[in-house]
Amino acid sequence: MTELLERAVAKLKTLPADEQDAIAAMILEELEDEIKWDSAFARSQNALAKLAAEAMAEHRASQTQELDPETL
Template structure:
């Protein structure tokens, strides 16, 4: 466990149980969400590679234009 995480847990331990549970729920939700994103990206590698190749081909064929943030 990192020193920063140990410091955070030490501070959380000082809170009332309801606040500890709320923080724990947030952490668990974040970890689950991160796992879902990791899984989704792992499954989408081939599709993303095809999209990237298509975008590069379109750019090389002169079918793209530079983005001008002033015109958004």
């Protein structure tokens, strides 16, 4: 465990049980979301590669336009 995480856990231990549970639930939910995202991203590599190839082909065919972040 990292020093920062150890400090966070030490502070959490000083909170009332209901607040500890609320924070623990948020952390567990965040970790579960991260696992789901990683899994979805891993499964989408072929689709992402295909989209990237299509975008590059459009760019090479001068079918794209430069994006100006100032106009967003």
